[in-house]
Amino acid sequence: MRSGRLGLSLGLDLLGARICSFDCLYCEVGATDALTLAQKPYVPAKRLLGELSAFAASMPPAFDVVTLGGLGEPCLNTDMDLIITGCREIFPGVPVAVLTNSSLLSQAAVRRRLALADIVLPSMDTLVPGEFAALNRPHPDLSLSAIRQGLLDFRSEYSGRLCLEILLVGGINDTAENLDALTDFCRELRPDRVDVVTMTRPGAYATAQAAPPDTLARFRAVLGAAVSGGDMGHGPAALRSRVATAALAGAPSRPAADPEETMARVAASLGRRPQTVKQLSVALGLPEDDISRAVTTLVHEKKIQARAELDHVFYQG
Numbered sequence: 001m002r003s004g005r006l007g008l009s010l011g012l013d014l015l016g017a018r019i020c021s022f023d024c025l026y027c028e029v030g031a032t033d034a035l036t037l038a039q040k041p042y043v044p045a046k047r048l049l050g051e052l053s054a055f056a057a058s059m060p061p062a063f064d065v066v067t068l069g070g071l072g073e074p075c076l077n078t079d080m081d082l083i084i085t086g087c088r089e090i091f092p093g094v095p096v097a098v099l100t101n102s103s104l105l106s107q108a109a110v111r112r113r114l115a116l117a118d119i120v121l122p123s124m125d126t127l128v129p130g131e132f133a134a135l136n137r138p139h140p141d142l143s144l145s146a147i148r149q150g151l152l153d154f155r156s157e158y159s160g161r162l163c164l165e166i167l168l169v170g171g172i173n174d175t176a177e178n179l180d181a182l183t184d185f186c187r188e189l190r191p192d193r194v195d196v197v198t199m200t201r202p203g204a205y206a207t208a209q210a211a212p213p214d215t216l217a218r219f220r221a222v223l224g225a226a227v228s229g230g231d232m233g234h235g236p237a238a239l240r241s242r243v244a245t246a247a248l249a250g251a252p253s254r255p256a257a258d259p260e261e262t263m264a265r266v267a268a269s270l271g272r273r274p275q276t277v278k279q280l281s282v283a284l285g286l287p288e289d290d291i292s293r294a295v296t297t298l299v300h301e302k303k304i305q306a307r308a309e310l311d312h313v314f315y316q317g
C-alpha cells in the first residue's frame with residue numbers, strides 16, 4: 001500500500017481484529033470491538049513471520065518501509081519486539097516503522113519494545129482533557145497526563161526517527177486551547193517531523209467531520225515554527241524509493257492487472273478501510289479506470305457498498 005506518511009509501505013496487522021486502547025471517533029477501520037489495555041501476543045510473532053517469509057520468497061521487496069499497525073493499537077502485542085527483529089532479518093535494509101496512539105508509553109516494557117523500530121509515528125491529537133475524552137474515547141484507566149509524559153520519556157530514550165501525528169476533527173480538537181498546548185508540547189518533545197492532518201475517509205462515528213483548510217494551515221504554521229529544525233510535514237514522508245516517488249509524481253502506472261485479480265485486491269483493501277477510487281488507485285498502484293470497473297462490478301455483486309461522505313464517494317467492504 002502507498003502510505004501518505006511513509007511512501008510505499010508493507011503494512012502488517014499485529015491485532016487481527018479491532019482491538020485497541022482507544023475508540024476514536026475518526027478511526028477509518030471502524031468502531032473498536034474490544035476496548036482494552038490487556039497485552040498479549042494477539043498475532044504471534046511465529047505465525048506472522050512465517051507468513052511474511054513465505055511472502056518474501058515469492059516476491060522481492062519493492063517497498064520503502066515495513067509498517068506495523070493494523071486494526072488496533074500494535075503496542076498491545078507483546079511479540080512486537082520479536083516481529084520488528086524478524087522483519088529486519090527477512091527484509092534486510094528496509095526500515096521498520098510503528099504507528100501508535102501513544103497510550104501505553106508510560107510503561108517501560110512497551111517503550112523498550114517500541115524502541116527497536118527505525119521509525120515511530122505516535123499520535124497526540126489533543127492535550128485538552130475534555131477534547132481527549134470526546135475524540136479519542138480512551139479506556140477508562142488511561143490518563144492523558146501519563147500518556148504525555150510517556151511520550152516524552154520515550155523520546156529521551158529513543159535514537160530513531162520520531163514523527164508526531166496530530167489529527168484534527170472539526171469542532172472538537174481544532175481549538176486555540178489545544179493549539180497552545182500542542183505548541184508547548186512540540187517544543188518539549190522535539191520530534192523529527194510533525195504531521196497535522198484531518199479526515200480523508202469516513203470515520204467510525206458520523207459526528208466526526210474534517211477540519212477546514214484554514215484551520216489545518218494555522219496549526220501547521222504554528223507547530224512548524226515550534227518544531228524548529230524538524231520537518232513540518234503534512235504529506236508523504238521523505239522515505240520513498242525512486243519508484244514510489246516517480247509514481248506519485250504522475251509517472252505512468254504499471255500495466256493493468258487481470259480484472260479478477262484487480263477485483264480481489266480492491267475487495268481486500270476495502271475490507272480494511274473505506275476508500276475512493278482515487279485512493280484505491282494510489283494505494284494499489286493501478287489505473288483509476290481499472291479500479292472504477294472493479295468497484296462497479298463489486299457493487300453490482302453486492303460484495304461492497306458505496307456511500308457519499310466528505311464530498312466524495314467512498315467504497316467499503
